[in-house]
Amino acid sequence: MTLLDTLHRWTGGLIGLVLALLGLSGTILLYEHLWIGVPGSGDPLRGDLATVAATTERLMATPGAQGIIYADDRFGLHQLRFAEGAGAYASQSGDIVTRWTSQWERPELWIFDFHHHLFAGDSGEWVIGVAGLSGLFFVISGAILWWRTRRTFQLRLWPKRMSRPSIVMHHRDLGIVVAPLLLISIVTGTMMIFRPFALGVVVPFGPVAETAKALEPPKYSGGPLTETPDYTAMLTEAHRRFPAAEFRILSLPRKANDPISLRMKQPAEWLPNGRTTLWFDAATGAVLASRDALAMPGGAQAFNMAFPIHASKVGGWAWHILLTGSGLSLTLLGSLAVWSFWFRRPKATKRAAGKAALATSQ
Structure with missing residues (x-):
């Protein structure tokens, strides 16, 4: 048990700040x-084929456009993507609302990049x-270690004092309360990073x-990208195959002879951008293949549920609030763990005296 306690403390001292920042972001x-706060972000969704097709043709005619993330029920603007992190928000009629040349101009983009990549790819x-x-x-070791001191349990949202004993007690008791939520957040988040773990x-x-x-x-191969792709025909064929699905992401080829891809979301899918996908020959617009996520x-399908659970894209406001508590708790537990480990460690003389007293008592 002493070894487990030591591993728990040292690992927390070394990695706790990263977890705290991930929880906060x-x-x-x-x-x-x-x-x-962009004008039009609250507009109601207009997802009919005619409107989406006309807007797609207009937006993809913009020089340098590489793809579109379509508006949805939560965010009423299309996101137009360019190279090197540049982009734009556009209304569902195709009018550009705002543009940026780098992700650093949009806080939602660089916070997302930090949370997913720590700015390091x-x-x-x-x-x-x-x-x-x-x-x-x-989470697992903390639950085991808490069991020894369960009779002294006191739930506090903040330590009684900023002393190491108070912080440790607060960390232990708050941690056991939020452990189930932390377990869900951590498992689903790690699933998206480490495929073997997810499997x-x-x-x-x-x-x-x-x-x-x-x-x-x-991997599908087609011809070189034509100068005038027929996006209306592609969207029409996609709608014919999956009439109840929403258009979510249109992407041009990244490499020569790669296809144009279109992701859609069927009503039964949890993933906000769906996994129902069609691939079109970039030269002719012919369908190369399609995949029904259902x-x-x-x-x-279980793997595809990890992100919507992790990011509260399902479950309504109840799950939203619970995940908010999970994120803030992780921020608090991680930051205070680092603080108590590095800046509130017992002095060497006190530790030596404690060990001597223990040896004498034996």
Whole structure:
């Protein structure tokens, strides 16, 4: 038990600040649709084929446009994407509302990048993944360590004093209360970073090999991108195949001979941008393949539920509030763990005296 306690404290002292910042940034992102503050962000969704097709043709004619994230029920503007992090918000009629040349001009974009990549791309994802696994260890080991002191339980939202004993007591008792929510947040977040971990979590829903194959990005090859893609024809065909689905993300090829992709969301899908996808030949606009997200293997469908659970895209305001508590608790627990470990450590003389007293008593 002493070894477990030591590992819990040292790991918390080293990685606690990362977890605290992830908890804070994640909580802020839960409410981004309320604070972005761009005119038209609250407009009602107009998702009919004619309106979306006309707007797509107009927006994709913008020089340098590489794709569109379509408006939805929460955010009433389309997001037009350009190279190097540039972009624009446009009304559902196709009028540009605001533009930016870098993600640093839009707080919702750089906060998202920090939460998902720590501003470091793939390397940052690895750090977040390690932090997630460490957080999982904290929750499990913390519950084990709390059991010894369960009779002294006192729930406080803030430590009684900013002394190390008070912080430790607060950390222990608040941690056991929010442990179930932290477990959900950490597991779903880590699933999106470490695919092997995700495959292990969704094992009850289907064979690992079947799930892994379904989650692999398909590779289709077509002709070079034409100068005038017929987006209306593509959207019309997509709507014919999935008439109840919403248009979510249109993306031009990133490399030569890659297809144009269109993601859609069917009503039964939890993922806000859906996984129902069509791939079109960039030269002719012909359909190369389509994927019905609701026909994917059980393990893949379970994996697709991780993000909406993690980001509170399902569950309404009740789940929103619970995840807010989870994020703020992680921020508090992580930051105070670092503070107490590095700045409120017992002095060496006191530790030595305590050890001597213990040896004498034995």
